[in-house]
Each structure stands twice: as structure tokens, then as C-alpha cells.
């Protein structure tokens with residue numbers, strides 16, 4: 001029976017996450033955790049060059065030794081990434097006892113959480129999981145979606161955040177607000193951004209009685225509007 005995993009986005013900022021093992025897989029998980037600003041501690045007698053460098057730069061803490069029972073004390077999350085099946089089981093056992101979520105990288109059945117394949121576009125995150133059965137499929141799907149969901153989505157989501165705020169501040173009924181939000185979400189705005197069709201986009205936004213937030217565009221494309229003015 002495959003688990004029906006519960007998808008969540010965790011706020012790990014400054015929270016201690018312990019990674020046991022220091023190979024290629026540990027390295028990938030550590031980089032992921034650092035993206036979320038977690039406080040990372042690696043326990044492993046050997047680590048990759050990259051992990052060593054991160055430790056030297058003070059970006060992670062590295063305890064150069066093997067795992068021992070009790071190490072998980074005060075962690076929020078644990079990743080067991082050693083190449084030793086017995087140790088992996090011991091780590092999972094301690095994590096369960098302490099009620100700490102634990103990812104055992106080589107045994108999907110011993111995972112109280114799994115790590116999805118992830119696409120990040122600024123504020124937008126897309127996470128893909130095959131419930132642990134085929135990481136290669138998760139990766140392949142990520143690569144396919146990355147082509148559809150391009151870098152234009154960084155600006156797009158920032159723009160929609162601004163427009164939503166404007167709409168919510170208008171003196172409209174909740175039905176009217178909902179209608180405007182849905183209408184904007186359906187408009188091909190990512191395409192306008194991708195092809196720099198800013199004039200068309202401006203017309204669309206102003207037609208809805210909203211203000212075109214120039215500063216958001218200028219942040220991504222410095223001087224884009226001033227150059228147009230010079231012409």
C-alpha cells in the first residue's frame with residue numbers, strides 16, 4: 001500500500017535540520033535545505049568537497065564523526081543519507097521515538113516525509129512527487145514543466161500579488177472582486193511578459209480600473225520605460 005502523502009510547504013527558516021552522511025545525495029538535500037534558510041548540521045566522517053566548503057564558509061555546521069544515538073536531539077527534520085542500511089534504520093528509529101520527521105534516502109518505506117522534485121520561480125514553487133515510487137519520473141516531469149513555466153513567472157506572480165492587493169482594496173462586493181481576480185488569472189499575462197508586450201498588458205490592467213505597477217517591471221527590466229520615453 002502506497003502512502004497518501006500530505007503535501008505541505010514548511011517554513012524552515014533558522015530551524016535545525018540534521019543531515020547524516022556527507023555524500024552526493026546528502027549534498028543535494030543540504031543545498032535544498034539552505035535554499036529555505038534552514039540551520040543545517042551535517043554529521044559524517046567524510047563529506048563532499050562542496051559540503052566541506054560550505055562548512056568552512058560557516059554556512060553549515062559539520063560534525064566529523066559517525067552518527068550516535070541521541071544526535072537528533074532538538075532537530076525539526078532529519079535526513080538519513082548514509083550508505084549503511086543498519087545505521088539508516090537506527091536513525092529512523094530514533095526520529096520516530098522523538099517524533100521528528102525523517103527522510104531515509106534509500107528506503108521509501110522508512111520515510112515520514114519525502115522530498116519532491118521542485119521548480120522555483122520567485123514566489124511560485126511547484127513540487128512534484130510520485131509518492132516515492134519513481135524519482136526519475138518526478139525529475140523528467142520537472143524538466144518538461146520547466147519549459148512551460150519559464151522565468152517570466154517570477155515577475156508574473158509579483159504582478160498578480162500587487163493587482164490582487166489593489167482589487168481587495170477597491171470598494172467592491174466580494175462577487176465583483178472574485179470575478180476580477182478570476183478574469184486576471186485567466187488572461188495570458190505570462191505570455192505578454194515573456195514577449196515584453198508591456199503596452200498591451202498596461203491596457204489590460206487599466207481596463208480593469210487598476211494601476212499598472214511600473215516599479216515591479218523596472219525592478220526586472222531596469223530603464224525599460226525611461227528608454228521608451230526617450231524615443
Ligand SMILES: C[C@@]1(CC(=O)O)c2cc3[nH]c(cc4nc(cc5[nH]c(cc(n2)[C@H]1CCC(=O)O)[C@@](C)(CC(=O)O)[C@@H]5CCC(=O)O)C(CC(=O)O)=C4CCC(=O)O)c(CCC(=O)O)c3CC(=O)O
Pocket residue numbers: 028029032103104105106107108111113114115116117118128129130131132133134135136137138139142
Ligand atoms: C523516496 C525518495 C526519498 C527522498 O529522497 O526524499 C527517493 C528515493 C530514492 N531515490 C533513488 C534514486 C534517484 N533519485 C534521484 C533524484 C531525486 N530523488 C528525489 C526524491 C526522492 N528519492 C524521494 C521520492 C520522490 C518522489 O516522490 O518522486 C528528488 C525528486 C528530490 C531530491 O532528492 O532532492 C531528486 C530529483 C530532483 C530533480 O532533479 O528534480 C536520482 C537521480 C536523477 O534521476 O536525477 C536517482 C537515480 C535514478 C533512479 O533510481 O530513479 C533511489 C534509488 C537509490 C539506489 O538505487 O541506490 C531511492 C530509494 C528507492 O527508491 O528505493
Ligand SMILES: NC(=O)C1=CN([C@@H]2O[C@H](COP(=O)(O)OP(=O)(O)OC[C@H]3O[C@@H](n4cnc5c(N)ncnc54)[C@H](O)[C@@H]3O)[C@@H](O)[C@H]2O)C=CC1
Pocket residue numbers: 020021022023024025026043044045046047048065066067081082083084087104105106135
Ligand atoms: N533519495 C535519493 O534521491 C537517492 C538516494 N540514493 C541512496 O542514498 C544513499 C547515499 O548515497 P550517496 O550520497 O551517493 O552515498 P555516498 O557513499 O557518496 O555517501 C555516504 C556518506 O555517508 C557517510 N556515512 C557512512 N556511515 C556513516 C555513519 N555511520 N554516520 C554518519 N555518516 C556515515 C559517509 O562518510 C559518506 O559521506 C545510498 O544508499 C543510495 O543508494 C541514491 C541516489 C538518489
